[in-house]
Amino acid sequence: MQRLHAMICTCTNCISNGALKIKNALEAEIVKQSLENDVLVVQTGASGLCVKGPILIVQPDGIFYQYIQEKDIPNLVQEHFLKGRPVKELMYVPEGKDIPIPKISDIPFFKDQRLIALRNRGIIDPESIDEYIANDGYKALAKVLTGMSPEDVIKEITDAGLRGRGGAGFPTGKKWDICRSQVLEKRKQSKNLRCYVICNADEGDPGAFMDRSIVEADPHSIIEGMCIGGYAMGATDGYIYLRIEYPLAIARMKTAIKLAKEYGLLGENIFGSDFSFDIEIFEGAGAFVCGEETSLIHSLEGIVPEPTQKPPFPAQSGLWGAPTNINNVETWANVPMIISWGAKWFSQIGTETSRGTKVFSLAGNVNNAGLVEVPMGITLREIVYDIGAGIPNNKKLKAVQTGGPSGGFIPARLLHLPVDYERLKEVGAIMGSGGMVVMDEDTCIVDIAKFFLTFTSDESCGKCSTCREGSITLIEILDKISNGEGEESDLDYLEELCIAIKDASMCGLGQTLPNPVLSTLRHFRDEFLDHIKHKKCPAGVCKPLVRYYINADKCTGCTLCGRECPADAISGMVKKPHEIDLNKCTKCGICVKVCKIGAAYSK
Amino acid sequence: MPKLKPEDLDRIAAKMKKTINLREGESRARVIVHMGTCGIAAGARTVMTALMEEIEKRDLKDVILTLSSCAGFCSREPMVTVEMKNEPPVKYVDLTPDKAKEILEKHVIGGNIVKEYALAVGSERVL
């Protein structure tokens, strides 16, 4: 029994930053210093602050180390593991301060989070089923199978107020109830009909990694959730639709399923009950549209993954025509906790309409980018400034974009907004599956709206012309505006087209792809007008609209910019103010970068 | 492997509890061995090993053994600090593996400070 546990994060992020090398070096050094009976090295899923990876957390004191390199290991092992002196140089230092914070529980990024779906992150080895069990794992399943009827389970989930975490926020209990009645109905005709529950781990939003992290850190929480759901709805089989770009998540899930089968937690007569249930992984090829539930089902069936009209809903006719229930990874991970701790406990977290917590991948212009789980109802300000530690380089916040490529932009003045399904919708954004991108003043709204549209346009399956052609036309108009050729009437046209695409597209992809345009038109109309009327891009991003100048009052005539300018567009005598020939200027911005006194500028 | 029954979960959890407790920092008592260079030279590692073995042997699930650096009193090493939950820490000096085991038994398990080995301010043995 070791006295110290060195918890090394081996999420995909940290591994790509060299976590496995660090793990090997750590183990070797521990042997070298004869500490193998003192220190246990444990691999864990994402700690959440993995932009600062590789991350090592040393328990029981919870000392948090970041940016670990191989060369740090011998000293770390000797100082901390042998002599008990945690190494300050490797600790987290808050933005703009110079005193490190040693303990993970004191770091604001972690302190302000509330972990339900991510309850086991960084605490257990995802490849050990015993460690999952030690943290009350599979107890909820035992509780369900020894003392709850399927109706009890559904009632508990309904009373908890859990809503789907995959995008639309549909009440999970209600969805299960509909599916169960379909199963019972269909079984009247065919007694042994196989019915399905599916875990949607397609996670197609660019930059999102919530679901991957949950699978990598705590795969059993999903298996347990699915077993409970399977029992409640009378399903016989489960599928986990995992995208093939997530090899580590796939490997961990495979191990977890194997271990669960060995323990009889999957298979025939689970816990000696008459409930039998199995789970299989399906590796999806990673198209965005496959996250949409009808497409996902077609992909599983081996046919072209195009969405189909609803109704029939999957509960009525899903996989191979059988009643099917699809939930998102995070939704499933919440289920065992609700069963164990009760609907009442869960429903006290969050807001009136949005109970519990939500996991976000916080990204963009924010100091502590990472994975955060927060209670619903927390304000955007708390997420961006307390947990995220604000905007780098003292820049001003411009907007927070939530909901992935089909989400919306929330302007900085609405930072007091509590995050829940309804409030986000009111301001033209959506909860989505948990993408949250922070944008500073250097972000051009027209440009970024175009960026998201380019993604959805690429990923459109092409079935509906409004989505296929409409998205391309939207991009063309936005292009025109950022080239300085926009007219005021374009804005009305944009709006009209957006509404048409929303109304006439069959699936969620087309119905939501106009959101980035609509929400920017709503909150940032002035910036569109700057581009159109004043031919200006306030953020200096749209190249055709940017002009470079040299401030003659500031310029000392050092000649540096002239020598660096690749277009030979800058002229001037030594010690005399220089000038840019706007006809020759290619707007590369090098002059601004090299000017030491800030005389060169753009506007 | 035989299939699990509901009651097996508690058995597995009990077996693993010590491991998991350590990571969550929840404990009744914390035993800190001071392992500066001075401590190590004076034999702090043997004290540490003895404590580890004893905690293992007695299957103490809610005791965390940890270490810290030199307590600033190098001539009286090896030193151990015992922090019982909701009580002020007590420092022990001039320890040997046997004395450490005795402290574990009497103070950590029994709840009574072992006055002979305890140190207060200055170098007198008080308490």
Ligand SMILES: Cc1cc2nc3c(=O)[nH]c(=O)nc-3n(C[C@H](O)[C@H](O)[C@H](O)COP(=O)(O)O)c2cc1C
């Ligand atoms: C284009 C598109 C992509 C989607 N991608 C995902 C996804 O990657 N993961 C996910 O869980 N749900 C995704 N959804 C939502 C699913 O269709 C479905 O609503 C969800 O999986 C249901 O689970 P929930 O009720 O637990 O949220 C997507 C929907 C659309 C329209």
